[in-house]
Amino acid sequence: MKTIFTFLAAAVSYCGVAQSEASFVKNHLIIKIKDASYRSARINLQQNKLGITKLDNLNMQLGIGHIEQIGQHQNTKTFLLVYQNDIDPVSVAKSYKTSGVIAYAEPDMIAQGGGEKMEMPKSQIIPNDLRFNRQWGLYNPGTQPGIGTVTADADVDMELAWDIETGDPDMIIAISDSGLRLTHPDIASRIWTNPLETLNGLDDDGNGLIDDVKGWDWVFNDNDPTDDLGHGTNIAGIIGAVANNNILFAGANWNSKLMILKSLNASNSATYSAMANSIYYAADHGAKILSMSLGGTASIVIGDAAAYANTHNMIFVACMMNFNNDTPYYPAGYSAELPNVIAVGSTNPDDSRTAPFFWSATSGSNYGSHLNVVAPGNYTYGLDYQSDTSAASYWGGTSQATPLVAAIASLIWAQHPSYTPEQVRTVLENSAQDQVGKPAEDVAGFDQYMGHGRVNAHVALQYTLATKENESVATQEFQIINPVNQKTFQVLSKGNHPGRYSLIVHAIDGKEINTSNVNIAAGENKFPFDYPAGNYIVTLKSESYTKIFRVIAQ
Known part of the structure; x- marks a missing residue:
């Protein structure tokens, strides 16, 4: 059954409903x-x-x-x-x-917060969370029903990425949204607490806010950022639901702390002043990354806040909106001028740009020259703001793609804390999978519909492993043609690591199938891949370089 919300007309709309006439307080x-x-x-x-x-x-x-x-x-x-x-x-x-x-x-313009909700009818590191099989954006074997057309491997290869990095426990990821179910057992332990503040009725840290121990709520102007809409709890769970605890879901980041900032109310609207305050708070209190699934017309106060975040070396991840057009919405639009802003679009379980989302035939992930990357965002299951046990609803919007990119960015930064926000953004762009969407939209290289491509957490972290001490950002050494057709595995090499490699093929369950020795040179390299249709893990390993791919044989 679809949950219906009443939306306030706004100049800024959330990343999942249509925009109407301008509104302000x-x-x-x-x-x-x-x-x-x-x-x-x-x-x-x-x-x-x-x-x-x-x-x-x-x-x-x-x-x-x-x-x-x-x-x-x-x-x-x-x-x-x-x-x-x-x-x-x-x-x-x-x-x-x-x-x-x-x-x-x-x-003081009004924004609305993002994504529509649907109730559901009643080596590799795979977490034991009971509903991980519904998180197709992290691991997609191509078998999940009820979420439209599904293509195996249309995901971010999270189970491979976790073999490299699961997150820095000292890092803070801020989430400006509708708050969180603060007592939810699958995320409560991840909540950031202000080390300079205690519950004593005083403003201990002198920031003008009394007892902001667990973030702040600019809707009611108090210290209780409890979710009364549900969107924020879904967003927070995408980033940081506790993994390997035998309940519900696994967040993409397993260790970092989540700073909960409430700027979105129960009517799905947020003022620009609340949004700006949440950005300043995150930057002033040590957040390395801010996820914000809101957007609208350009604003001086939001632009100033985004620029302030840049001066504080805070990555600002924002959604593109869902109006299926190329109109720039902000703060995502600031990616064209600020190196710390990452504008995120949404993909379906078949790797196509989401157009439409499940909730409206006229919706679609926005596109344009300011788009950086896309990520899974439709049919996104997650934590419930009214229940500790429910896993029966999913959301859809560029809102849901945004926190996934924020989480992957946090893993890159955990591997290379010396990176600047721009360097993290560059790794995300250079490691994204290109030409996986519809051929008319996802052309070679950057395009306005898919940006630099659909993010791949594993490839991004392989970048960090391949980074030399004297390099600012690693380059992608190998690319493959996927899926494998005509029983030929093609590897495109930049030529930085030529030589003899072991080509090791594993089944998706981890069982080794075959090992062979191959030579790789700059340019195109072709090798036999005579295996039955299905999913495989292929490792290319030399003395100086190792690369792991998920390969689909057809």
């Missing part, structure tokens, strides 16, 4: 004070004073209710003005601009 205005004016200001938020006569007079005339900082105002100089009554923020913004002391003023 009618008694809000966002302003940023110019540097020179800020230096002489006497800010007193308790008294709702900015300490600048022109601004305080305007606030008083318009009936200010209270003033909130966006981020730490010492760094951002940005504030949310909340009036006692509704205003016209567009015309009011003009009055503030004429004061000469602000850098910009804009409405």
Whole structure:
């Protein structure tokens, strides 16, 4: 049975429903004070004073209710003005601009949070989680029913990637969404706690938030980011559901801590001020990666926050939206100008670009020149925000592809903590599988529909293993033509590691089938592959280089 949500019309829509006319909070205005004016200001938020006569007079005339900082105002100089009554923020913004002391003023736009939900009818490292067999995006043997057309190996090869890396326990991954079922046994142990804060009714770390021990909720402005929608719990589980615990699902990252930031309410809407605050909080509190499955029109306050994240070396992973067009939506659109932003599209269980998603015939993963990579995003099973045991629902949207890419990025960074965000993004792009989607869309190299390709966690981590000490980013030595047709295995080599290799073939269950010796040179190399149709693990191993592939024989 399909779960129906009522969506608020918004200028920014979540990554899973259609966009309608612009909307904003009618008694809000966002302003940023110019540097020179800020230096002489006497800010007193308790008294709702900015300490600048022109601004305080305007606030008083318009009936200010209270003033909130966006981020730490010492760094951002940005504030949310909340009036006692509704205003016209567009015309009011003009009055503030004429004061000469602000850098910009804009409405507090509304975003909506992402993905539609469907209830389900009642060597390699394969985790023992009971519902891992439903996580086709991680491991897809081509047999799962009820999720459309399924193609074996249309996944990110997670079971091979885990043999290399499962995550850094000291890393923090932030999730700005609708919160989390904080007591869920399949994820509760993964929740980040603020080491500078205790539950004592005080603002111990001086960030303006009282008792933010487990993140923050900007919807109700309190320290309880409990999920009341379900989307955030699904997203968090994709990244970090506890693996190998014999219950439910396995997150792509097994060890890192999850910072839970609630910016999305139960009506599936989020203000720009809440989104910006969550970005600043993540950057200020040590998150290495932020996953945000929201998007909409360009905004100064969101652009500033994304740029701030870049200066703090925080990767910002964002969804492309689901309107099946090439219109840029933000923050994903900032990938064209900021090296830390990764724009993510969605694929189906047959590796095609998702168009449509299961919930609407007119939907589809957005595309365009700012797209970086795509990842599995349709029919995504996950944790339930109302139950500790339910595994009977799935979501679909670029929202669901986004946290998977964020998790894979975290594994790359765990292998190479010296990488910059741009280098991690480059590894994701260079290791993505190309030409796996529809031939009309997924052409060789970058294209607007699939970006650099569908991410592959295992190949990405093989990059990190092949990185030399004096190289900033590894290059992909081998590519293969997959599936294997006409019983010929083709290997394309860049020529950096030529020579004699052992070609070892294993069945998908790990049993070794055959080992042979082959020579590999730069360019195209062809070898016999006379095996029955099915899935195989093929290892190419020399004294200096090892590469593992999942191969489909047809």
